[in-house]
Amino acid sequence: MLHCEILSTGDEVLTGMIADTNAAFLADQMGSLGFEVLRHTTVGDDRAILEETFRTLGARADVVLCTGGLGPTVDDLTTEVAAGILGVGMKLDEAALAYMEGLWKNRGRVMPENNRKQAMLPEPADVLTNPIGTAPGFSVKIGKAHFFFMPGVPREMKKMFAEQVIPRLQKLRSEPTVFDVRVYRSFGLTESAADQALSNIEALFPGVKLGFRAHFPEIQIKLTVKGPEINAARESLEAAADEVKKRIGPHIFSDGDSIEAVIGAALRRDKATVSTAESCTGGMIAQLITSVPGASEYFDRGFVTYTAAAKHDLVGVPEALIAEFGVVSEECARAMAEGAKAASKSTYAISVTGVAGPGGGTDDKPVGLVYIGLAGPKDTVVRRINWPGQREQIRGIASMVGLDLLRRALQGLEPLAPEWIQRRAK
Amino acid sequence: MLHCEILSTGDEVLTGMIADTNAAFLADQMGSLGFEVLRHTTVGDDRAILEETFRTLGARADVVLCTGGLGPTVDDLTTEVAAGILGVGMKLDEAALAYMEGLWKNRGRVMPENNRKQAMLPEPADVLTNPIGTAPGFSVKIGKAHFFFMPGVPREMKKMFAEQVIPRLQKLRSEPTVFDVRVYRSFGLTESAADQALSNIEALFPGVKLGFRAHFPEIQIKLTVKGPEINAARESLEAAADEVKKRIGPHIFSDGDSIEAVIGAALRRDKATVSTAESCTGGMIAQLITSVPGASEYFDRGFVTYTAAAKHDLVGVPEALIAEFGVVSEECARAMAEGAKAASKSTYAISVTGVAGPGGGTDDKPVGLVYIGLAGPKDTVVRRINWPGQREQIRGIASMVGLDLLRRALQGLEPLAPEWIQRRAK
Numbered sequence: 129m130l131h132c133e134i135l136s137t138g139d140e141v142l143t144g145m146i147a148d149t150n151a152a153f154l155a156d157q158m159g160s161l162g163f164e165v166l167r168h169t170t171v172g173d174d175r176a177i178l179e180e181t182f183r184t185l186g187a188r189a190d191v192v193l194c195t196g197g198l199g200p201t202v203d204d205l206t207t208e209v210a211a212g213i214l215g216v217g218m219k220l221d222e223a224a225l226a227y228m229e230g231l232w233k234n235r236g237r238v239m240p241e242n243n244r245k246q247a248m249l250p251e252p253a254d255v256l257t258n259p260i261g262t263a264p265g266f267s268v269k270i271g272k273a274h275f276f277f278m279p280g281v282p283r284e285m286k287k288m289f290a291e292q293v294i295p296r297l298q299k300l301r302s303e304p305t306v307f308d309v310r311v312y313r314s315f316g317l318t319e320s321a322a323d324q325a326l327s328n329i330e331a332l333f334p335g336v337k338l339g340f341r342a343h344f345p346e347i348q349i350k351l352t353v354k355g356p357e358i359n360a361a362r363e364s365l366e367a368a369a370d371e372v373k374k375r376i377g378p379h380i381f382s383d384g385d386s387i388e389a390v391i392g393a394a395l396r397r398d399k400a401t402v403s404t405a406e407s408c409t410g411g412m413i414a415q416l417i418t419s420v421p422g423a424s425e426y427f428d429r430g431f432v433t434y435t436a437a438a439k440h441d442l443v444g445v446p447e448a449l450i451a452e453f454g455v456v457s458e459e460c461a462r463a464m465a466e467g468a469k470a471a472s473k474s475t476y477a478i479s480v481t482g483v484a485g486p487g488g489g490t491d492d493k494p495v496g497l498v499y500i501g502l503a504g505p506k507d508t509v510v511r512r513i514n515w516p517g518q519r520e521q522i523r524g525i526a527s528m529v530g531l532d533l534l535r536r537a538l539q540g541l542e543p544l545a546p547e548w549i550q551r552r553a554k
Numbered sequence: 555m556l557h558c559e560i561l562s563t564g565d566e567v568l569t570g571m572i573a574d575t576n577a578a579f580l581a582d583q584m585g586s587l588g589f590e591v592l593r594h595t596t597v598g599d600d601r602a603i604l605e606e607t608f609r610t611l612g613a614r615a616d617v618v619l620c621t622g623g624l625g626p627t628v629d630d631l632t633t634e635v636a637a638g639i640l641g642v643g644m645k646l647d648e649a650a651l652a653y654m655e656g657l658w659k660n661r662g663r664v665m666p667e668n669n670r671k672q673a674m675l676p677e678p679a680d681v682l683t684n685p686i687g688t689a690p691g692f693s694v695k696i697g698k699a700h701f702f703f704m705p706g707v708p709r710e711m712k713k714m715f716a717e718q719v720i721p722r723l724q725k726l727r728s729e730p731t732v733f734d735v736r737v738y739r740s741f742g743l744t745e746s747a748a749d750q751a752l753s754n755i756e757a758l759f760p761g762v763k764l765g766f767r768a769h770f771p772e773i774q775i776k777l778t779v780k781g782p783e784i785n786a787a788r789e790s791l792e793a794a795a796d797e798v799k800k801r802i803g804p805h806i807f808s809d810g811d812s813i814e815a816v817i818g819a820a821l822r823r824d825k826a827t828v829s830t831a832e833s834c835t836g837g838m839i840a841q842l843i844t845s846v847p848g849a850s851e852y853f854d855r856g857f858v859t860y861t862a863a864a865k866h867d868l869v870g871v872p873e874a875l876i877a878e879f880g881v882v883s884e885e886c887a888r889a890m891a892e893g894a895k896a897a898s899k900s901t902y903a904i905s906v907t908g909v910a911g912p913g914g915g916t917d918d919k920p921v922g923l924v925y926i927g928l929a930g931p932k933d934t935v936v937r938r939i940n941w942p943g944q945r946e947q948i949r950g951i952a953s954m955v956g957l958d959l960l961r962r963a964l965q966g967l968e969p970l971a972p973e974w975i976q977r978r979a980k
Contacts, residue, residue: 142591144581145767147573151596155570165568166603170577170594177592341571404837404858410844411830411837414858418836421912421945429864432830432840432856434849438898442855472864486847519847 130190130300132158133273134168135181137196137206138280142172150195150285157289162307162354163191163297173203182213186271191300193293196280198263200242206277211250213270219251220244224264231262256292260284267296274300308358308365312349312372315387315532316379316544319347325375333368335361344521345528346387349380378541387531388416394538395426395475402534403472404430405443405464407455407481408498412527429472433464439481443467455481456493458510465501465508476537477503478530482513484522498526502533502543509533509543556616556726558584560594561607563622563632564706568598576621576711583715588733588780589617589723599629608639612697617726619719622706624689626668632703637676639696645677646670650690657688682718684710693722700726734784734791738775738798741813741958742805742970745773751801759794761787770947771954772813775806804967813957814842820964821852826901828960830856831869831894833881833907834924838953855898859890865907869893882908882919884936891927891934902963903929904956908939910948924952928959928969935959935969 134151141148151168158165169185171177178197185192197206211218225247232239246263249255256265258279265278265288276293278285314322319342326349329338339350351368355361373380381387395402404414414430417423431442436455439445444467445460453459464479482498489495496515501508511529515522533543560577567574577594584591595611597603604623611618623632637644651673658665672689675681682691684705691704691714702719704711740748745768752775755764761781767774777794781787799806807813821828830840840856843849857868862881865871870893871886879885890905908924915921922941927934937955941948959969 141578142581142594143585144578144583145765147575147578148594149573152567152570152573155568157570159569166597166600167607168568168574168594168596171592174592181593406837408844409841410849410853411832411840411856411858414837415835415841418834418858418860419946419949421910421914423836424860427836428861429868430837430858430860432837432844432858434844434856435854438855484847488847520845523845 129164130302131188132163132165132191132193133185133189134158134165135185135192135194136168136170136280137173137178137194139172139203141170141196141280150280150282153282153286154193154195154289158193160307160309160352161294161297173197173205175205175209178205178209179213182209182270182275186213186273186275189273191297192270192273192275193289194275194277195285198246198265198277198279200240200245200263204245207249207266210268210270210275210277214250214268216250216252218248221247221249221255221264224249224255224257227257227264228262254296256288258284258288259291260287265292267293307352307354308361309353310351310365310369310383312351312369312380313343313346313382313384313387314349314376314379315346315381315528317347317376322347322349322376322379326372329368329371332371333364335364336368338368345525346381349376378536381532381535386420387528387535389420391417391531391535391538392420392423392426394535396422398475398538400475400538401426401428401472402476402478403428403468403474404530405439405468405477405479406430406432407434407439407464407479408484409480409523409527409530410434412523413478413480413530416527416531428474431468431471439464443471443479454493456483456497456499457481458499458512461499461501461510462503462508465503465510469503475505476534477501478534479503480526480530482522482526484519484526486519496522498522498529500526500529500533502530502537504537509537511544511546555590556728557614558589558591558617558619559611559615560584560591561611561618561620562594562596562706563599563604563620565598565629567596567622567706576706576708579708579712580619580621580715584619586733586735586778587720587723599623599631601631601635604631604635605639608635608696608701612639612699612701615699617723618696618699618701619715620701620703621711624672624691624703624705626666626671626689630671633675633692636694636696636701636703640676640694642676642678644674647673647675647681647690650675650681650683653683653690654688680722682714684714685717686710686713691718693719733778733780734787735779736777736791736795736809738777738795738806739769739772739808739810739813740775740802740805741772741807741954743773743802748773748775748802748805752798755794755797758797759790761790762794764794771951772807775802804962807958807961812846813954813961815846817843817957817961817964818846818849818852820961821901822848824901824964826964827852827854827898828902828904829854829894829898829900830956831865831890831903831905832856832858833860833865833890833905834910835906835949835953835956836860838949839904839906839956842953842957854900857894857897865890869897869905880919882923882925884925884938887925887927887936888929888934891929891936895929901931902960903927904960905929906952906956908948908952910945910952912945922948924948924955926952926955926959928956928963930963935963937970937972 253266267276337352341348353361353365411432433439445463465477469477479501485495501510679692693702763778765776779787779791837858859865871889891903895903905927911921927936
């Protein structure tokens, strides 16, 4: 097994000005590729510490993925320090320079002189081209470790890692190990209920590893398989995936797409439309639906009905109903969904009304009590949650329940069971 | 200067299942307290690697802030490994146990037996009590370094760091150094324009350090001061802060609060209200406004008018106007803002209409072209942006422009200059 480490450089990361998302991304990717990462290290733009760190990692690791320090300013020391340790010179990489100048030219601008620095690489080095940014990366061997130096800008690093680094990593494996992974995104089961439902998957499908990841408000289920032979590995992954879908299928909304994208595709397929009437979520559901490009095909309008008057004026909730049951009620959620559907002539309408807190709760209607409705072509369903959490969590889970009610309706499934939501209410 | 390092432990962080926000938080806090952090390290729940790492850090650092590994499961090895290195035993901390049992009892439950493990601490150790979680932390000296072991749960770690660790860190300083910090949140200047406007602040106010942080779409300006004497340090920070406000004051919206909270307070003060009519932002502005508790005092309703028909039906944009100018136009943004204000009888109304992409752009109206309007008691202002970015960025900055137009109006300032937005449009 190759000993892999991740090294993030830069004062901005070291001082906490920005969170280091690169390390988490690379660690996750490496895990999915079947490599074992043993350590992450973060250091600043400091010559002595960089040099010591390169030497230490070079002595103990086989592979080091390093991000940052390739920019044009005096703070960017990575290339210089690497060349210094290796005792080699730096050379202007003509191809990299020409490419960078071309990028600037395409933007109608002249490349600033100090950007030439980014085309100076140790000689010799294996150049990692950067198809979207300005600075190329490079790979050299320091001690016994293959170092892959990539930019700190996440978008550039990700593309370089996928296109340039992964193929080189595959060649470094001592024995060819194939690896495959499937991630299911689900909503409707707690992590422990999912765990229970799938407890013997690893025993039934040898070689398959099962993992869970709570990514509020969804639960992700990850199946990985490793082996010497690609077809056998894929077959056992497929078999395990089929079993997972058989057991908890209705709760799985995708193997990649967001729930709003899944809903969008299904609405488009059915030539159906959706509208919204939101109280405590205040536009969050509409915002999620319209985060999908092309949503105007199935989303025409939404109502943010924050007060009782707005619920009456915009989606026709009867004043008598509000007087009798209050705005935080199953009756009001039902009337809002049906009213939004009628007012916008949509096929479906999602409604939300509740107490997001932190103030405004009563013994009777505590903070976290939210009613979520879905009016459809045939009937209207209302679900109640009582989520003991903070305002943004309550709004987030209420939005998810609304989107998931629609997702299940579009997929011909039963709505989320009321018991589930009652159970979470404890 | 004390040599400080941060150590994150746990397989979830090492494998990238969760991003390590603890390290960034602690690094930022340490910087604000005047301590210098030289390195972050992340390792998994592995006995040998934990032991090696504790020994290495103990040999080179003075202070190590360590998070994670204090939980009740067999994976949680921190306490055991620390005691092993020190060659001391573990002892049940009766006070910690009683406290934990009390917390469980308050929730009406019995503490599971394996949670007792969390009250087992090296003997002797300096106990760091945990007022909100279950596990106490502890501090011991390994090699020459003071290790502070804290839980991995961010909420618990933050409270323990503030209440238990900071006072102990202050005592470790060789000379008393006072430290003060001020962060201004701004919108309306680019980072380089802010840099230019404030270039000589450090020279004018010796001891004051100026920093910038781009937190899209806002720019944060950070002033820090360090010195032996608190009153002198504060005075020079105040003087520098006054100069910063004099130079770029209108762009600063707060020294802490979000822009939606600032707007909320100003609307409440003026007994004024706001409504929204959103096209490409699809509810994002309403969602931000209602993210502030108590927003119902000044926000009654919002319209998500995603199509031309919705703009006509809900906020009365004349069909002839749409036919003449199109929905992506200054005229339409103006009519939407004025229509929303009239339909909701609010004091102000924010409108947004544009092309968020990635599809739907034309040569004439490219992706990123967005018109943002604000109708107020006296008049209506419309600003145009042409932001070359991704869908969520375009929606984000358009929302921010809308909120900032309202913020400036409420503060009696001129609206954001059109030139600024044109300049960003290149």
